[in-house]
Amino acid sequence: MAAISRKLRKTLQKQDQRTSRIENGEKKNKERDRKHLRLKAAIGKNKLPYTPTIMSWLSQAIDKPSTQIVQADVDAFLKS
Secondary structure (H helix, E strand, C coil): CCCCCHHHHHHHHHHHHHHHHHHHHHHHHHHHHHHHHHHHHHHHHCCCCCCHHHHHHHHHHHCCCHHHCCHHHHHHHHHC
């Protein structure tokens, strides 16, 4: 049994990773869209304070630290 060279093994690994990234990327984009809709609906139903999951997501969406988010920011985000 001949050993496969390191260069060939790395090349094959890169090809596999590239294919996986393309295939899984489509699924992940759909999951992100569903999560975005689900969390936006949860924000519309309640007022501050939210759960840590929602606050973390909202912080990224508004681009503001979660400790500095006020209800006015949330309302403006929901309108946009």
